[in-house]
Amino acid sequence: MAALPHPLAADWAAHLARDRRRSAHTVRAYHATADRLLAFLTGHWGGDVDATRLAGIEAADLRAYLAHRRGAGLGNASAARELSAVRGFLAWAGTAAPRLRGPRVAKGIPRPVAPADVIALAEEVADEAREPWIAARDWAVLLLLYGGGLRIGEAIALTGGALPLGETLTVTGKRAKTRIVPLLPQVRTAIEEYVRLCPWPMGRDEALFRGFRGGPLAPAIIRRSVRGARGRLGLNERTTPHALRHSFATHLLGRGADLRALQQLLGHASLSSTQVYTAVDAAHLLDVYRHAHPRA
Known part of the structure; x- marks a missing residue:
């Protein structure tokens, strides 16, 4: 049975649509990212996650989340974008995102864009x-x-x-x-x-x-x-x-x-x-x- 959307993620999506006037596509994508993060942290920390608990997130938690996402087949560029969305969500929630260097695509011979x-x-x-x-x-x-x-x-x-x-x-x-x-x-x-x-x-x-x-x-x-x-x-x-x-x-x-x-x-x-x-x-x-x- 699919997990219900997290209230924090839903509130952030509403903020993006109402106050930031983001497109419907962007709102859906960012809402999904916040839901994924909160669902991961619920299992990672072993309990429900609210705004107060979210304030205690550390760089190690974000690294674990990105590793989890990369294990699902996320590429470097998509992982960097996911991290950017997570930072935006944390900032909206009043939490300073831990310093964490995003993934980089290795430079080399010209290749088609995946x-x-x-x-x-x-x-x-x-x-x-x-x-x-x-x-x-x-x-x-x-x-x-x-x-x-x-x-x-x-x-x-x-x-x-x-x-x-x-x-x-x-x-x-x-x-x-x-x-x-x-x-x-x-x-x-x-x-x-x-x-x-x-x-x-x-x-x-x-x-x-x-x-x-x-x-x-x-x-x-x-x-x-x-x-x-x-x-x-x-x-x-x-x-x-x-x-x-x-x-x-x-x-x-x-x-x-x-x-x-x-x-x-x-x-x-x-x-x-x-x-x-x-x-x-x-x-x-x-x-x-x-x-x-x-x-x-």
Whole structure:
């Protein structure tokens, strides 16, 4: 039987929604984090946890919690984000969070961004937005880059003519060439939520993604937000909006996608541009082999 939500976590979620005007997605995610922490501490300390007892939390308790979460498969970026949410919850509860260095992603050769890290990055960017509709916009844009393999300029160039959304999206790429890309249900839902919250009218010839004052969204805004988020999460400096497109390609290739099909999805003029992803995937496989094979 699932545990009931903890009252402290519910109160924090209400504060985030009412006073901080966080998006529904952020409120759900942070509420879940606080619930997980309190449930863990209840077992870790052997009794109910209230605000008074929470004030006694120590660095060792947080390390144990993170180890517990990492044991459930949490990656470095997601663990860093979890710790950030925990610190915010403790601060709201009037408790100074113990000093604890967050996990860092080891630097090395360029690699595709792991799916879990893509989500952590998108959530972190959305959480820093000044308005719920901007949070929904940033979330939708980043999911579109990863889920559809779009260039940032291609996503920004979309207009209200793309609405209502279907199972595919017509994208205009370099040299004004158009292509059709599948629209994953999660990506479609994210864009539709943004459209619902956006305060600006969606004319067919007007930009789909808008800036704070209603004009077309500038790519630099997304790049700056990603740069800040990756620093807070400890992600490699090569984690950029364009890296999400590379990750889309590499992950599809790793799951058996045909090079010609991938070429069309990416909008590459020549197959040679697409073949670069075979080298990235081979490097990743060789790295796995070297670390896993007893005779490597």
